[in-house]
Amino acid sequence: MPTVPPTPRGDTVNPGPPGTPDGAPPDALTVTELTVAYGPVRALRAVSLRVPAGGAVAVLGANGAGKSTLLRAISGVLPFHGGEIRGGRIEADGRDLRGRRADAIVADGIVQVPEGRQIFARMTVAENLRAGALTASRRGVAETYDLVMRLFPVLAERQRQRAGLLSGGEQQMLAIGRALMARPRLLLLDEPSLGLAPIVIDRIADTIRDIRRQDIAILLIEQNAALALDLASHAYVLEVGRVALSGPAAELAATDEVRRRYLGDNGEIDDVRAATRPLARWAG
Numbered sequence: 257m258p259t260v261p262p263t264p265r266g267d268t269v270n271p272g273p274p275g276t277p278d279g280a281p282p283d284a285l286t287v288t289e290l291t292v293a294y295g296p297v298r299a300l301r302a303v304s305l306r307v308p309a310g311g312a313v314a315v316l317g318a319n320g321a322g323k324s325t326l327l328r329a330i331s332g333v334l335p336f337h338g339g340e341i342r343g344g345r346i347e348a349d350g351r352d353l354r355g356r357r358a359d360a361i362v363a364d365g366i367v368q369v370p371e372g373r374q375i376f377a378r379m380t381v382a383e384n385l386r387a388g389a390l391t392a393s394r395r396g397v398a399e400t401y402d403l404v405m406r407l408f409p410v411l412a413e414r415q416r417q418r419a420g421l422l423s424g425g426e427q428q429m430l431a432i433g434r435a436l437m438a439r440p441r442l443l444l445l446d447e448p449s450l451g452l453a454p455i456v457i458d459r460i461a462d463t464i465r466d467i468r469r470q471d472i473a474i475l476l477i478e479q480n481a482a483l484a485l486d487l488a489s490h491a492y493v494l495e496v497g498r499v500a501l502s503g504p505a506a507e508l509a510a511t512d513e514v515r516r517r518y519l520g521d522n523g524e525i526d527d528v529r530a531a532t533r534p535l536a537r538w539a540g
């Protein structure tokens with residue numbers, strides 16, 4: 257798995273990879289004033305956000321806020337009408353993604369784990385994983401496969417099993433593992449906790465933390481705000497297609513609005529403590 261090399265800041269003789277003026281790696285993703293419409297329905301209005309290299313950013317929002325539309329536009333399956341999306345592999349120096357095909361964007365290093373997993377049920381676990389490597393160069397596939405086996409021991413035990421026989425949590429792990437096989441620089445996660453039991457969500461959350469340690473940036477879309485704010489260092493709140501709030505995750509989690517609307521703070525202080533307990537760990 258390639259990692260983002262540390263870049264010597266301020267070194268004018270060897271500024272490292274192309275990127276920001278101070279030689280830091282370019283952001284994994286920069287979205288500027290993005291506007292997307294479905295016919296007459298404006299789903300996103302001038303949305304701007306960024307995911308730094310190796311960073312984890314969450315997008316929160318109620319049903320219909322535009323979260324899935326944002327991911328679809330980034331991954332190239334939905335054309336966008338206004339604004340700009342830049343990102344991808346470090347060598348591409350923040351490539352403009354307008355008009356690029358979805359498979360080219362995967363090859364650029366931006367890989368989505370779709371909502372509802374969408375694994376190939378009749379194929380084995382190993383075949384699903386290898387399918388994820390189809391757009392990646394052949395070099396390094398075996399190493400990446402080994403990394404996925406280490407990250408997901410449960411998949412290692414079931415490599416020959418048909419994917420349709422896995423539990424919901426295991427299928428989610430397989431979907432994430434398959435995305436990792438494309439060796440992303442940025443992983444787009446669409447509602448990874450959806451429909452899973454709390455104990456399984458904890459395991460998925462641990463895996464997402466492990467992935468962050470591989471220097472892979474993450475953009476996480478979640479309705480489970482407590483989980484998203486726990487995993488991410490920065491978050492954006494979408495409301496009816498616009499960014500209503502953004503900031504460091506721990507700060508957002510402390511705002512009245514986020515507590516009331518997204519963390520279930522209805523004045524019952526015990527519930528709030530339970531919902532925000534993991535945040536204190538991250539804030540510290």
Ligand SMILES: Nc1ncnc2c1ncn2[C@@H]1O[C@H](COP(=O)(O)OP(=O)(O)OP(=O)(O)O)[C@@H](O)[C@H]1O
Binds near residue numbers: 319324
């Ligand atoms: N294919 C479509 N055709 C027309 N309108 C759509 C389509 N998909 C989404 N929309 C509309 O775009 C807006 C944003 O939807 P989107 O699915 O991106 O929201 P979301 O935040 O992901 O919500 P959810 O979690 O319910 O999927 C909503 O008003 C929705 O009704």
